[in-house]
Each structure stands twice: as structure tokens, then as C-alpha cells.
Amino acid sequence: MTAETMPTKLVGQAIKRREDPQLITGQGSFLDDIKLPGMTHACVLRSPYAHAKIKSIDTSKAKAYPGVVAVFTGEDMLDLNPLPCAWQAGRVKNNVNTPRVLAVGEVHFAGDPVALVIAEDRYIARDACDLIEVEYEPLPVVVDAKKATEPGAPQLHENAPNNIVMEWEAGDKAKADAAIAAAEVVVREQIINQRLIPTPMETRGSIARYEPATGEFTLWTTSQAPHVMRLVLTAFVFGIPETKLRVISPNVGGGFGQKIFCYNDMAFTMWAARKIGRPVKFVEDRSENYKYSTHGRDHITDVELAGNRDGTITGLRVTTYANLGAYLSTIAPGIPTTLYGRIITGVYRIPAAYVKVYGVYTNTAMVDAYRGAGRPEASYLIERMVDRFAAEIGMDPAEVRRKNFIPPDAFPYDNGLGLLPYDSGNYEAALNKALEIVGYADFRKQQEEARKQGRYLGIGISSYVEICGVAPSKWIGLPGEGWGAGLWESANVRVHLTGKVVVTTGSLPHGQGVETTFAQIVADELGVPYDDVVIEHSDTAGTPFGYGTYGSRSLAVGGTAVYRSVAKIKEKAKKIAAHMLEANPDDMVYENGRVYVKGSPDRAKTLAEIALQASVAYDLPEGMEPFLDETTYYDPPNCTFPFGTHIAIVEVDPDTGIVDLKRYVAVDDCGNVINPMIVDGQIHGGIAQGVAQALYERAVYDENGQLITGTLMDYAVPAAHMLPPFETDRTVTPSPVNPMGVKGAGEAGTIASAQAVMNAVIDALSPFGVKHMQMPATPENVWKAIRAAQASS
Amino acid sequence: MIPAPFQYYAAKTVNEAIGLLQQHGDDAKLLAGGHSLLPALKLRLAQPAVLIDISRVSELKGITSDGDRLVIGAGATYYEIATNEAVRAGCPVLAECVGQIGDIQVRNRGTIGGSLAHADPAADLPAVALALGATINVMGPNGARSIAADDMFVAMLTTALSSDEVITTVTFPILGKGEGAAYAKLRHPASRYAIVGVAAYVKLDGGTVSACRIGVTGAGSVAVRQPAAESALVGTSGDDAAIAAAANAAGDGVDYLGDIHASAEYRQAMVKVYTRRALTEAVRRARG
Numbered sequence A: 001m002t003a004e005t006m007p008t009k010l011v012g013q014a015i016k017r018r019e020d021p022q023l024i025t026g027q028g029s030f031l032d033d034i035k036l037p038g039m040t041h042a043c044v045l046r047s048p049y050a051h052a053k054i055k056s057i058d059t060s061k062a063k064a065y066p067g068v069v070a071v072f073t074g075e076d077m078l079d080l081n082p083l084p085c086a087w088q089a090g091r092v093k094n095n096v097n098t099p100r101v102l103a104v105g106e107v108h109f110a111g112d113p114v115a116l117v118i119a120e121d122r123y124i125a126r127d128a129c130d131l132i133e134v135e136y137e138p139l140p141v142v143v144d145a146k147k148a149t150e151p152g153a154p155q156l157h158e159n160a161p162n163n164i165v166m167e168w169e170a171g172d173k174a175k176a177d178a179a180i181a182a183a184e185v186v187v188r189e190q191i192i193n194q195r196l197i198p199t200p201m202e203t204r205g206s207i208a209r210y211e212p213a214t215g216e217f218t219l220w221t222t223s224q225a226p227h228v229m230r231l232v233l234t235a236f237v238f239g240i241p242e243t244k245l246r247v248i249s250p251n252v253g254g255g256f257g258q259k260i261f262c263y264n265d266m267a268f269t270m271w272a273a274r275k276i277g278r279p280v281k282f283v284e285d286r287s288e289n290y291k292y293s294t295h296g297r298d299h300i301t302d303v304e305l306a307g308n309r310d311g312t313i314t315g316l317r318v319t320t321y322a323n324l325g326a327y328l329s330t331i332a333p334g335i336p337t338t339l340y341g342r343i344i345t346g347v348y349r350i351p352a353a354y355v356k357v358y359g360v361y362t363n364t365a366m367v368d369a370y371r372g373a374g375r376p377e378a379s380y381l382i383e384r385m386v387d388r389f390a391a392e393i394g395m396d397p398a399e400v401r402r403k404n405f406i407p408p409d410a411f412p413y414d415n416g417l418g419l420l421p422y423d424s425g426n427y428e429a430a431l432n433k434a435l436e437i438v439g440y441a442d443f444r445k446q447q448e449e450a451r452k453q454g455r456y457l458g459i460g461i462s463s464y465v466e467i468c469g470v471a472p473s474k475w476i477g478l479p480g481e482g483w484g485a486g487l488w489e490s491a492n493v494r495v496h497l498t499g500k501v502v503v504t505t506g507s508l509p510h511g512q513g514v515e516t517t518f519a520q521i522v523a524d525e526l527g528v529p530y531d532d533v534v535i536e537h538s539d540t541a542g543t544p545f546g547y548g549t550y551g552s553r554s555l556a557v558g559g560t561a562v563y564r565s566v567a568k569i570k571e572k573a574k575k576i577a578a579h580m581l582e583a584n585p586d587d588m589v590y591e592n593g594r595v596y597v598k599g600s601p602d603r604a605k606t607l608a609e610i611a612l613q614a615s616v617a618y619d620l621p622e623g624m625e626p627f628l629d630e631t632t633y634y635d636p637p638n639c640t641f642p643f644g645t646h647i648a649i650v651e652v653d654p655d656t657g658i659v660d661l662k663r664y665v666a667v668d669d670c671g672n673v674i675n676p677m678i679v680d681g682q683i684h685g686g687i688a689q690g691v692a693q694a695l696y697e698r699a700v701y702d703e704n705g706q707l708i709t710g711t712l713m714d715y716a717v718p719a720a721h722m723l724p725p726f727e728t729d730r731t732v733t734p735s736p737v738n739p740m741g742v743k744g745a746g747e748a749g750t751i752a753s754a755q756a757v758m759n760a761v762i763d764a765l766s767p768f769g770v771k772h773m774q775m776p777a778t779p780e781n782v783w784k785a786i787r788a789a790q791a792s793s
Numbered sequence B: 001m002i003p004a005p006f007q008y009y010a011a012k013t014v015n016e017a018i019g020l021l022q023q024h025g026d027d028a029k030l031l032a033g034g035h036s037l038l039p040a041l042k043l044r045l046a047q048p049a050v051l052i053d054i055s056r057v058s059e060l061k062g063i064t065s066d067g068d069r070l071v072i073g074a075g076a077t078y079y080e081i082a083t084n085e086a087v088r089a090g091c092p093v094l095a096e097c098v099g100q101i102g103d104i105q106v107r108n109r110g111t112i113g114g115s116l117a118h119a120d121p122a123a124d125l126p127a128v129a130l131a132l133g134a135t136i137n138v139m140g141p142n143g144a145r146s147i148a149a150d151d152m153f154v155a156m157l158t159t160a161l162s163s164d165e166v167i168t169t170v171t172f173p174i175l176g177k178g179e180g181a182a183y184a185k186l187r188h189p190a191s192r193y194a195i196v197g198v199a200a201y202v203k204l205d206g207g208t209v210s211a212c213r214i215g216v217t218g219a220g221s222v223a224v225r226q227p228a229a230e231s232a233l234v235g236t237s238g239d240d241a242a243i244a245a246a247a248n249a250a251g252d253g254v255d256y257l258g259d260i261h262a263s264a265e266y267r268q269a270m271v272k273v274y275t276r277r278a279l280t281e282a283v284r285r286a287r288g
């Protein structure tokens, strides 16, 4: 961007993403683009059974196949520990079962890795997999989380009776029981939040190289958290010094949470590279991504919501069976607990609430964070039930929401479920704005007219709040939440001798545009040209430790670390300028990249001049270190709590059950906005995924544990033609938690949208007497819901 | 998602392709657009040892019209058919049908010959071929022969074609005055194949339906005609009541499939709904 076209203040401007020219012209470097000299290719043989004992494995034919370099089984890798899990999250006791790098003795889901072939190319490796002979003894299978806890259900792990990972609770049970017993109205439902497959456009994979001379590994991997992977692979899986591994995330083609976690290919490529003395590459194909990499959601919930006929909600009681799959993934127990149970009351002041969560093992792929991670499940539940309650008492759903919102003057607000207080909010303002954009009153008239003509229109409101920038470490770490990890973030800012600014961050993007937004912040705060700021990331060599990118935390936590480092640079620059100008440091003003004595802006030193002085360093204040170089490890005092209201309008064809999503309005409040185009992009993508959960997506296992939605021909991810234009707008309620007043926007769209669509579908179907139906509202499900309601009325 | 090894031949003529088919027997498969065969290869559901690529055979290309009939090369892609002027003018339902197949990539690659030879239970074209009484012209070691659409689709993924024959062209009638046809489809959101697809052809003579043909795909294991519904409409004026009665008679003789995408019960109900929709539009078009 040239100086002429550059607005003076960059924060708040829709600046085009600096990442995009490279990415959209095909010049990015994704994992599969990387080719190393002598590189070999890995293919995994996976169990076709969802539960079985491995009686024997014969790899001799595969080993003899031309082009095969080596074949390994789980028995060969017993020197590796199982993959780690932040197991104390959710207060899991002594029944942790995490996957081994390759299965040993028993497999627990279809797709569990059994053997590894390393070959000269990927085709040979795949062919040789077919030559491995494995004898299995099939065992009984359970895929449903509730059924898995019932007596007589097949058992996955000896240390987890009834397949229960944990029983976790929050809130006040006695109070909730009493509120429900005393209520004028109680609405009850079983609500299923179906299993989803995150489906990043790029599948996952790893490439490892080992240097025998130094004993050092380099691992390129599709990760949202390279520093954490370095830590857990060395300290937990390999038991080698952390310094022996460098982890690099190249361009990453979307993650949606699936790429946060530690996966077996990271370990087996490293292990095999060391063993065979050549680099090893593994890239999942789509089928493997669907079978093996983590899934999301999968809750079965019994919920009761109590209230008065005047619309006041008085109580909420929730029991959830959260399917965590065959083993625990890296942070699996934290999702249905901290990020779900603790925000189950949403945007409402509910005086008595209680939630119980059972985490459950089943013979399915592991379940962990998927965009929104717990909050979509929570928001779906409460927003569906508020509509259900409104319908029951014959009150307008917008009115019920208004009546029960946490009011703006109640912040900071403690919801009584063990979260830190909600930081700030103005829920009614966002609702009102969304209702105004959609033309709520007019719509209700149109709806009535349409019904007379046999057309079924519906409107659905979703007022959400979520948890972003999850922190502080002293809460999420020990002892209460027990994630066993801090969640601070880091940034180093250096102003080089030429005045150019180099920022290294422990955070990283995988499509979000962090290079752009961070540069906007730095350019504004330092008063330097945007193009003079470079953001370096994604390589453990050269960036400070950071926890990674997820939970909509990159800006609120990582961005604040950058902001703070810049503030420190400015302080030091003032001292140097004072020395240069022979003035008192306390009298210095930093403005637009220049430092001057208060009242004399004409006699200023530019940042470049100061940086030069700091670098050549022969004339600095007594005792001052050379160079402008500052690092921050930022641990925020609280999470942030973005909110908003989304509204969907649908028309349902009662003959076929087809749902036509006609309009979608989103009013989001993510605090102050650094780049509105990027926020809109995040919201758009998020809505697409939430709409898809409502209308299209579901991962289905049959009773034998076979994933029958195992390809993109069966599993319906949203395409542009399936979505209406989104009408987005914002309210701005700055967060008091961090100096920039930002909250986070990466997941809000997904968190808000499924229930907006489902509430609209059910509103459309209300003339038939439909009160609730499960997602996805596929044509057949809608058609059946209409017929079931007609039959029972 | 990585196919087993195979040998690859790029045939230049139909005869060369037939020769290769004879030579390699059951080990060989023709490869046209690849949009049914390659997914099967990648999932290793099919592992032919030999692929004979016919996508460069110029004899199989092209679309011609002789005034009464459209002759469509087996190698014509959906895109070529959907955008062909003679098709759009003479047999618009064909363009309507192929325009709804898959997504852009599928329409740019997939061919009419491949679709009819593969006979996927959810493929769109078989319904239209049945409703229009298309003819599938094939060449084999013993020369050329023609297969009526009614005889073509035998069972799931099974046609009247023998393994050493190549579809060369497909012939469709050009619709005249008083004739109308339409295709109505409930499509799967992921694959975009038909959950239920109904093609209807109607001929009006002086305000009375003198001929009707209905082809149903997606609902069962193989595309079929709907004789009961067809004869219910013939002799009527084709008004809404007659169409409703005919649609109600639809759904017989289908070996219904039930899976996670749609139950047999739902598919059966949708055959009636989409028959009504296709007939309504066909009659409207026949009236001109």
C-alpha cells in the first residue's frame, strides 16, 4: 500500500489482508508443498473394526514389496508414551486413556492406526498397506454416549467402568430443583447436538527430519499451536529435551480447532525419521481426516427450563452426555465442562441453574474442540429452550429475551456457574438492532398472510454470549479448572537500526489474517508505515513461546501482548530521545512516530533516528542497554465475552420438507474492531458452519461403529450456493479486560447461528404443532416432524 | 484415496477401444469423464488392472440434429449439452437435467455415455432417457446395435451393455408442438445426486393428453418408468386434478432404497410429489 492511499489511523479500517496475494495466487507453502531431499512417504494401515483385539500382524509381504523402506507396528514404538491430554480439565480422575501412536493389542474405533508403512512414494506406501495381514477378534461396539453408560454396554477401557470419563457439575442443584418444583411452567426436551466433522480445506499432516549429528528433529506440521506441540512431543511423548525439536507450522489451510491437538503422525514421522535416517512425510487423505482426526459436538442433553407465565425464567436444569470418542484427545474434557457447562445460562439472568455433564468413551473418533467448542452447544441449548418456553406461554420470543437479559448495569456479571464474571455487555441493544434490520413487526404480518395462503414462513432469534480469549492462567490452570496449562500469550517487538519493525509472536494465523491486524496495531501505535512492520510467527525457532491460536484468542491475548511490547518500546524511545534532546524523560511526548518535549513538537526525534541511536549505542543514557527490543508475556485478568443477536428467516415447503433460508441477519459485538473486513469474514465463515449444522451436516456411525458419512459425497459441508447473502452489522461494547477493548470474533458466527435457523424452522412449523425437532433439519427430518406432529394432534 | 496400480491406454478410435476391451476382458474398464470411475478407484471399490481412456476419441464427440432427432456423442460433457443451441431449442428438458448434475467441475468432465453406462441409481440422465424414449447406440466386436432406453437399465449399476461394447451416441427426439417435458429433482446437498428425480413427457392432442411417459430415478436401485401414472394421465385434459390423480398413482414398481440420506418411506412420498411437479411443468410446456 502506498503512503498516499494509506489512512492515517489503520485500526478500524478494512485493510486488505497482506497474506492474500501469496495465498490466492497459489504461492503459499502448505505442508504437502514441502519436499525435502531423500524424503520418504508414510501410509497408515487402520483398523476396519470399531472394537477388536489384535491377535497378530504379519508385515512380511509388505516389507518385501519393492519400494518399501520399512514397516512398523505399535510393538515397535513402545518407547513412545501415549499422546498427552490435559486430563485434569473436567476433573477427570484416574481413568485417562489417550491414544498410542500406533495401537497395541486392541483397537477402539474404526480408523485406529495399526501399522505404518514407509516407502519411496505415497502410492507404494498405500499399496503395501494392503499386503499387511492382521488377524482381529471383533468385540462388541457402542457408539451412542448415553447407551454407553447403561448397564451391559460394551466396555472400552478397564479403568473406566460404564465408559464414564468424568461426572462434572456446576451451579446449585438444590436451588434448581426447588425452582423447577415451584415453577408455573416447566418445558422439557431432549436436545441432541449432533456430531460434526470440522473439515478444514487442507487435511492434517507432518513431515519430520532428524539430524543424527546433533540429535535434533525438525517437524513441519499443520498445527494451530507449534510451541505446545514441541513441548508435549518432547516432554511427554519422547522424553527428550525440548531443545532437540523445532516445530514449524507452514501455511495452514484452516483448522477450526481440529489442528490444535497432538496427533500420532507428529510422533511417528519423528520416530521413523530417526529410525530410517531419512525425512518422512505423512499427509492424511480426506477419508483419513474424517475417520481419525477429531470431531466436534456430539451431546445428548435432557433439559428443563422453568418460568412464570409473565415470561420470567426462574430455573434451568441440564444433564448432558458428551461423547468424547474412543480416547481422550488433547483438551477433550475441557470442552463440555469449562466451555459449555459454565455458560449454559447464556445471556439471561437465571437465578437457579444446575448442569451435570457425563463425559463418555465410545467406539468412535475422538471428539475435541471444533469452532466454538462447547459454546455453540450451550447457546443452542438455551436459545432453543427460550423459544420453546415462549411458545408454551404464548409470548413473543423477542419479549421473553428482553425480559430476562442480564441488564447493561449488571456487569461485571457472575452467572453462578464458576466462570469469571462476564466483562461487559448490552444485549438488548444488539437484539433491537437485529430486529430493526430484519423488520420484525412487518415480518410477523407477512408470516400471517403467507400462512393463509398455505406458505410457511418462520423467524428465529438467537441472542448469544460466548467466552473468548480464555484465560487467566491462574483460573484455567490450577486448581479449579485444571487444564494443566497457562493460557498467556507472548510477543517480541524490535525496531531495527533502519527503523523497520520486526514483531515475533507466539500466536499464529491459519487463515485469519493475523499478520494484517497485528501490523495495523503496531503501525498505529508506533506511528510507522504499515509496510515497515513485519510479523513473524509459526516457527518455534525465532518466536517466543506461545499457546497458539484457538478460542478466538489471537487478538485479545496475542494482540494485547504485541500492544504491550509496543508500549514498552515507546517508553524506552522516550528516554533515548530525552537524552538526545537533553531533556527530562518525564517531559517527553510520543506522537505519530516522533518524540518531542511537551510544547515543542518542532524539535522532534523520529523513531528511526532513535532506533539508530539505540543500535549504534555509543551515546545512550547511563546504564541503558542498546537496541529497541521488548518482550511481553501477557496473561489477561479475565476472558472476554462477545455477544450479539442473529436472526434467520426461512420458508418451509411442507410437501417436501425443504427449508429455504431466505434471510440471515447478524449483529455481533466483539468489542472494538481492528479490521472490519476481517471480522465480517470471520462472521461469514462462522455462520456458514452453524447454518450447515442446522440444515446439512451430521457425522453418522452405524451400530458397528462404521462412519457412514465418511466422504464428502455423504457429509454435506456448506457451499456458497446453499447460503443467502448475510446481512451483518455490529454494536460496539469495548471490553474492559484489555487495553484495546477487543473481545474476539473467530467463533461467534458458529456459536450464534444453528439455533437462529432451527428456531426459524420450528416457528415456521408451529401451525402444524411442531414444538421441537433435532438438527439437522434435512428435508426428510422436517417432513417427518410435520407428520409426527399432525399424527399426535 | 489412492488407487491401486493400473495400466493406462489412451484410445484414439472406437475400434481401438473395442480391441483393447477384447484383449483385456474383465480386467479392463473404459474411462470417460472419470467422475464415477475415479472416486471408485480412489476408494479402492474398483481395482481394474487396465484403464482405456476414451475421452480423446473424436468420433464420440459432438452433437448433431437432423430435424427430428438429436444425436449426442457419448463423449459429450454435461456442459456441452447444457449449452448446446440445438439441445436447448429442440429438447430443453435435456439441458435442464444435465444443468442440475453435480457442480461445475462434474459438469465439465462428466459425459452422457459415462452416466448411462454407469447407471448409478441416483443419476439424473436415466430418468430423462426413459421419459423421452431415448435410444442408446453402441458399437461392439460384432458391429453396431441400438438399445431402447426402456431396455437399458437392468439393475443397480447394471445395464444391457455388454462388457466389450462402447456407447457411441445417444439419440433423443426433438419435441414438437403439443409436446412438453420437464425434470424435477430433490438433490442431496453433498453429492447433489438425485434423492428423487422425476422426468415427465406429455403430448397433447387437441387439449387431451395423448401420450405420457414418466421416468423415476434416485428412489430405487434402478431408474424405472411409471406405467400406472402414465396411463392415469392419458385421455385426460391434464388439468390439476388429473395430474394429482396421476401423481398419486406413481411410485409402483420401484425397488425403494433407504439410507441415511432418505428412508424408503420418504423416497416413496417424494416420488409422488416430484411426479406432480414434473407433470405440471410438462403439461404447461406442452400447452406452449
Ligand SMILES: Cc1cc2nc3c(=O)[nH]c(=O)nc-3n(C[C@H](O)[C@H](O)[C@H](O)COP(=O)(O)OP(=O)(O)OC[C@H]3O[C@@H](n4cnc5c(N)ncnc54)[C@H](O)[C@@H]3O)c2cc1C
Residues within 6 Å of the ligand: B029, B030, B031, B032, B033, B034, B035, B036, B037, B038, B039, B054, B074, B075, B100, B101, B102, B103, B106, B109, B110, B111, B112, B113, B114, B115, B117, B118, B120, B122, B123, B124, B125, B161, B165, B166, B167, B168, B191, B192, B193, B194
Ligand atoms: C461430486 C460428484 C457429484 C456428482 N453429482 C451427480 C449428479 O448430481 N447427478 C448425476 O447424474 N451424476 C452425478 N455425478 C456422476 C457424474 O455424472 C459422472 O460423471 C457420471 O456418472 C459418469 O460419467 P463419466 O463420463 O464421468 O464416466 P466415467 O466415470 O469415466 O465412467 C463411468 C462408467 O461408465 C463406463 N463408460 C464410460 N463411458 C462409456 C462409454 N462411452 N461406453 C461404455 N461405457 C462407458 C466406464 O467404463 C465406467 O464403468 C457426480 C459425480 C461426482 C464426482
